Amino acid sequence: MNEDAKTCEADPSCGVKSAKDPANATDFEKKHTPVIKAPDIVKKGEFFAVTVEVGKVVPHPNEPGHFIQWIELYSGHTFLARADLTPAMTDSVATFSVRLDHLHPLRAVARCNLHGAWVGTIDLKE
């Protein structure tokens, strides 16, 4: 193995990142981790709104050289929706209307063009 190779942890193009200690996340982790907002209680089979925001806690840059490229939403490992974003002209926030028959944790993945893909998760209650 090449000793100069970056570790996956240090390589933004490798894997999906998350805060190592969510209760004590760094500002770098906070600015990249998607924050999911959904109702406290949802009903199976009925639409509800899910908003995903990146840079909510600590603002993330939004300029051509550094921005959030896309936001995806999953129910567990099932893909639900995706928003492609344009630097400066769109904010790094997306709202989706979602209807689920099975409640798994909602996962949002967002990709920064410089710092890779990051995941945020919330549990749903019925």
Ligand SMILES: [Fe+2]
């Ligand atoms: Fe970034």
